[in-house]
Amino acid sequence: MKSNRSSIEFGIIGLGRFGYALAETLASAGKEVMVIDNNEDTIKQIRGIVQEAFVAGALTQEVLEETGIQNCETVVVCIGEKVDTSILTTLHVINMGVPRVIAKAFSSDQGKVLEKLGAEVIYPERDMAIRLANRLVYSKALDFIELNGDITVSEIQVTEKLIGKTITDIDVRKNFNLNIIALEHGNITTIEVSPDTDLKEGDAIVVIGRKDQIAKFEAHIAY
Structure with a gap:
């Protein structure tokens, strides 16, 4: 054995x-x-x-x-x-x-x-329930992971309001106290996101920050 x-x-x-x-x-x-x-x-x-x-x-x-x-x-x-x-x-x-x-x-x-x-x-069942609840509450979130305290990592679908804008244009750090940690385009994930990167239809951005700030950002980019 x-x-x-x-x-x-x-x-x-x-x-x-x-x-x-x-x-x-x-x-x-x-x-x-x-x-x-x-x-x-x-x-x-x-x-x-x-x-x-x-x-x-x-x-x-x-x-x-x-x-x-x-x-x-x-x-x-x-x-x-x-x-x-x-x-x-x-x-x-x-x-x-x-x-x-x-x-x-x-x-x-x-x-x-x-x-x-x-x-x-x-706590698998509890954690999955919380994750699902957050995805339902934060409608633009494709995925949602809670870290310690109130800090959250969220993958957010690029909406019509963001298409054609650059990372500098939306300036989530200044306007929402969020940091972009990755950009997803098709099946490619980039973790070194240039400020000049243009956001395209179908893209998703991965941000980290407080849950309430993510909610404000989602409300801002809503259709």
């Missing part, structure tokens, strides 16, 4: 819908992935996709060490619905010295415990 690899980029424990999709997406991006789950059929299904896949009925520290999960650079514990198992598994992985441990949580209480253990905590 023990892995012969000296190191691997990502380890994922728990292959529910979230864990499986995460493993599949990382693997398709060319990342090295190790997975652990208690369902033999699921492991058989994913074995041809990831580098290493192990069936583990009990997630004791000894069993985890046998898989070699401690050699991963990042481990994501995707068993948030089983609170006791989630907490103990996260503790084991942290105790094994994994540099970065991320754990899924379903409640704030569970998240607080996981944070105290030293894990980064994610």
Whole structure:
């Protein structure tokens, strides 16, 4: 059962819908992935996709060490619905010295415990709900990511009001306290955006700033 690899980029424990999709997406991006789950059929299904896949009925520290999960650079514990198992598994992985441990949580209480253990905590359902709500509220936003506090990254569709104008013309830094961090044209994303760049139909700009300022900018460029 023990892995012969000296190191691997990502380890994922728990292959529910979230864990499986995460493993599949990382693997398709060319990342090295190790997975652990208690369902033999699921492991058989994913074995041809990831580098290493192990069936583990009990997630004791000894069993985890046998898989070699401690050699991963990042481990994501995707068993948030089983609170006791989630907490103990996260503790084991942290105790094994994994540099970065991320754990899924379903409640704030569970998240607080996981944070105290030293894990980064994610709340997939809550975060997706917030992201969808923001996309519905900010109608021009193609995508929306909240950072710490009130700072947000938003991808905004170029409207008719902006077509033909340059980055200097719209001057979002002066007028809205926003910074443009990328420009998308077709399938090409540019992160070095020239002040003389003309905005075209179908373009999108990616801005970072406070949520209320993004709302003001959206209202300004509305049709």
